[in-house]
Amino acid sequence: MRKILVVGAGQSGLQLALGLQSHGYEVTLMSNRTADEIRTGRVMSTQCMFHTALQHERDLQLNFWESQAPRIEGLGVSVAAPGSFDPGPSQRAIDWVGRLDGYAQSVDQRVKMAGWMETFAQRGGQLVIHGAAVSDLDYFARTYDLVLVSAGKGELVSMFGRDASRSPYTQPQRALAVAYVHGLGPRPEHPEFDAVRCNLVPGVGELFVMPTYTLSGRADILFWEGIPGGPLDVFQGVKDPAEHLSLTLELMERFTPWEYARATKVELTDAGGTLSGRYTPTVRTPVGRLPGGGLVLGVADVVVANDPITGQGSNSAAKCAASYLDSILGHGDKEFDEAWMRATFERYWDTAQHVTKWTNAMLGPPPEHVLNLIGAAGELQPAADRFANGFDDPADFENFFYEPEKTGAYLASVAGG
Template sequence: MRKILIVGAGQSGLQLALGLQSQGYEITLMSNRTADEIRHGRVMSTQCMFHTALQHERDLGIDFWESQAPRIEGLGVSVAGPESQRLVDWVGRLEGHAQSVDQRVKMAAWMELFAQRGGQLVIHGAAVGDLDYFARTYDLVLVAAGKGELVSMFARDAARSPYDAPQRALAVAYVHGLGPRPEHPDFDAVRCNLVPGVGELFVMPTWTLSGRADILFWEGVPGGPLDVFQGIRDPQEHLRLTLELLERFLPWEYARATRVELTDEGGTLAGRYAPTVRKPIGRLPSGGLVLGVADVVVANDPITGQGSNSAAKCAASYLASIVEHGEKPFDEAWMQSAFDRYWETARHVTKWTNAMLAPPPAHVLDVIGAGGQFQPVADRFANGFDDPADFEDFFYEPELAEKYLAEVAGAAGV
């Protein structure tokens, strides 16, 4: 039986641990918090997961919230004009539904399941020295803890990391009491509100500790009017600022938020980080090697909502690479090939996310605007959140965008 150590108990670490466990591997999982500490702690992310990522959970039989979590069937885009009016407003329908489950709920439950199934769970914050010791007794060590000292083991890949500073200031609030969008009250949708030059607001239905809720998630251009959450420790002050900015920049979203309240005192989060791709192999002082997982090695800004999706896809890709490798040693060449296999998916996410962080060129504005005129454009853009590779065919190059929009207009008889 091959022995594998996974450090980090987030979406990728736990999904991979449970997947390997089901294949008969002897897995040790290290977490710096217990399941109860996670469950009763602060929210960790916004996590809207689309069809492909959810299918990876279904394949492992760990999709426990399918009947509880809101069924997200659409993705809408709105663009605010100079007087805070809507210049663009449309909703694309998803081919397969999405869902958001508070990671406090999901990770705590998965961690308990891992232990119940006989996995060795070690509650300990791992340092490089710990890994140096453990690496000698395991066939493979995977680092899936995306923050802290361990990340420094993985060198920044400058060729794949165009930004060296945070591109957005992030602020999240989980709330009860948000009213429906009157334009589409019959189904749940994620709402992406773009305020040019200022930032973005994402509104997404979710399932949390207290049941159905919604997430209000501001992404502010650093130094701009949305960059006001740093240093805010009081959750109620965080919510007050969130709503004040809603009223100022997005009155149509504020109109349905006048009665909201936080789901709990841990229901807010703020921070920022530089989107970074890193080399996938870390070297320990003793010469041992470890493989980075998910956002340890590919950390994109959340502007495209890909964090949990990428984590699930990375776990699925690594699971396949490990199982297919059989009894052969997990050497440096294998580690690089396992990452390269995942990068074939991740590169599309990184390219799209970095493009969305920059001011949009004219042809991108044309595509977004066309979503309000042609439903197929809205639907295709929405489903790109599930499969970002599709953006290669119509989003990045002016000629491809123009050709695509002409084809859609022709099919519509315009």
């Protein structure tokens, strides 16, 4: 029986550990926190998983909360009219919602990771609660057939060098601020179904609102992405959750009053329901070399970390875990050497490159043809639907998003139809 060590108990690490376990591998999972510590801690992310990523969970029968989490059937875009918020509240220049072919869902990672970790242990997996250092992996690499590193922060990431050819940014492109709330009203444009709402404020940043399932049931996530140094970049140093929520709502009232109108009675879900920070989008080389000569393979955020502006983090983690699982199963009893590690990553990169390209494009000012596309989607429902479903399959953006000629031809074909 092949022995595999997975370091890191997030979406990718746990999904991979549980998948390998189900195929008879002897799996050890290392986490720096217990399930109870995760469950009672601070929120770790925003997450909205679309159909393909959810299907990977279903394939492994890990969709424990599917009947409880809200079914997200649409994705809407609102764009504030440039300058309309100065001096008063902003107005919408664009507002539409696209319908998803398969519903999306969001489950608070405190709920999911704690539940999955307990399941892994109940199924006989070896769970080690320890914040692993490079020196630990140097020792473990000698006793396992394969070591996978899925802990996307801390010392371990330093083993994986930045791939400059795939990483255009050297600084964070957004300041991030998250609040999980109860009491948000429905969007009056579509009270009969749930949708993720993407609110773009040109030159300022973005507000994302997404339904979720948390420790106390149905909730919503209010997520600001602010251009560094701008009016949304005010959350650094804010430790008090109530102050964090107050700031979130003040900014909504000024920049997205149509969202603030349904948020006047919100309350934080719990004392750990806020999060803020920033990080630089980075693609790293996939193979880490240990001091003793052993090799480890980076997983998901360790090797491809995108800004959350396109909501792809948990989706990419699930897709990476599924791709790596297939590569491991297909490798049989052969050695997990450096050539296999690099080939395994490149297979995943075939999918991940589309996420990185799209995300990096969305972080910059949109070119005229993209503005035309987003504007036209308000009049052409097929365009709104296609844009929305690109969140599930970002590869499709190659066909109608990046090049003015393809965008123009697509809009002409839709308008003609």
